[in-house]
Amino acid sequence: MTQTICFALPIVPGATDADRDEMLACWRGDRSDDHRNSRIRHGITREATWIQSTPGGDVAIVLLESDDLAASLFGVATSNDPFDEWFRSHATAVHGIDLAAGVNLPEQVLDYAS
Numbered sequence: 001m002t003q004t005i006c007f008a009l010p011i012v013p014g015a016t017d018a019d020r021d022e023m024l025a026c027w028r029g030d031r032s033d034d035h036r037n038s039r040i041r042h043g044i045t046r047e048a049t050w051i052q053s054t055p056g057g058d059v060a061i062v063l064l065e066s067d068d069l070a071a072s073l074f075g076v077a078t079s080n081d082p083f084d085e086w087f088r089s090h091a092t093a094v095h096g097i098d099l100a101a102g103v104n105l106p107e108q109v110l111d112y113a114s
Contacts, residue, residue: 001067002045002065002066002067003065003066003067003068003069004046004063004064004065005063005064005065005069005105005106006061006062006063006064006106007061007062007103007105007106008052008059008060008061008062008106009059009060009062009091009095009097010056010057010058010059010095010096011051011057011058011059011060011094011095012093012094012095012096013057015093015094015095016051016058018093018094019051019060019090019094019095020051022090022094023049023060031083034082034083035083037083038076038079038081038083038084038087041075041079041081042066042071042072042075042076042079043066043067043068043071043072043075044064044065044066044072044076045065045066045067046063046064046065047062047063047064047065048062048063049061049062049063060094060095073103076088076099077099077100077102078100087099088100
């Protein structure tokens with residue numbers, strides 16, 4: 001059964017354009033093949049990112065889907081693949097987080113479906 005999670009990551013002040021450019025490169029640009037191969041390797045079946053401006057600064061809204069989110073996140077956090085290493089470095093530079101150290105994931109408090 002597919003597991004889905006959505007979470008927000010703050011964007012370091014001044015790093016919004018870098019985040020936008022790199023995520024677009026992963027989606028439709030020169031990093032798209034490496035990104036797709038990484039996500040297939042880690043069992044991620046969907047990944048989407050939005051940038052949201054807020055009074056407290058910009059945030060990235062991330063949606064991930066996988067049959068085993070814990071395994072997928074662990075794979076991205078620990079892989080020695082050059083793309084995955086770059087991705088972790090990017091996350092540190094633009095979000096100020098160390099994916100290898102783990103990320104506090106949100107608590108789901110509502111899930112409505114008709």
